Amino acid sequence: MLVRLLYASRPTETSPCDLVQSILQASRSHNPAHGITGVLCHTEQVFIQVLEGGREAVNALYGQILKDTRHKDVMLLDYEEIQERRYPSWTMGQANMARINPSTVLKYSPLPVLDPYTMSGKMLLSLIDELMATASIVGRT
Structure with a gap:
């Protein structure tokens, strides 16, 4: 059975650039053997990850994330059984949300600033779908 999990968290470091690279590297080495695909969206203040x-x-990976000291304020935003994957060829795609046009965020959010804690999981998935369609997400197999 396939599932999709969406969560948000805040980085514990003040400048998470190295942290993002560390998460991507770990994902890209861990995920293929475990059949996990997804995308990591980030700003300096927040992470949004779909698994x-x-x-x-x-579930096992999310349990590890909950214990990971690189994250704080981890919040599950959406969890569902799915018929097919949205990201079948990405061990972990990446989008720097700080580079996204605020009007794109405003389509899905009450404010033009990305705050996943105030958005529904479905709206965040719609935003990520739009980023995929506009090639704002860098995919990597």
Whole structure:
């Protein structure tokens, strides 16, 4: 059974550039063997990550994320059983949300500033879909 999990968190470091690279590197080495795909969206203040794969593997990875000291304020925003993956060829895609036009964010959010804690999971997934369609997400197999 396939599931999709969406969560938000805040980085514990004040300048998370190295942290983002560390998460991407770990994802790209861990995920293929566990059948996990997804995307990491980030700003200096927040992470939004979507994980897809088998229920057991995704739940186990989320359990590790909850214990990861690189994150704080981890909040589950959406979890669902799915028929197919949205990101089947990405071990972990990436989008720097700080570079996204505020009007794009405003389509899905009450304010033109990305704050996943005030948005529904479905709206965040719609925003990520739009970023995919406009090639704002860098995919990597």
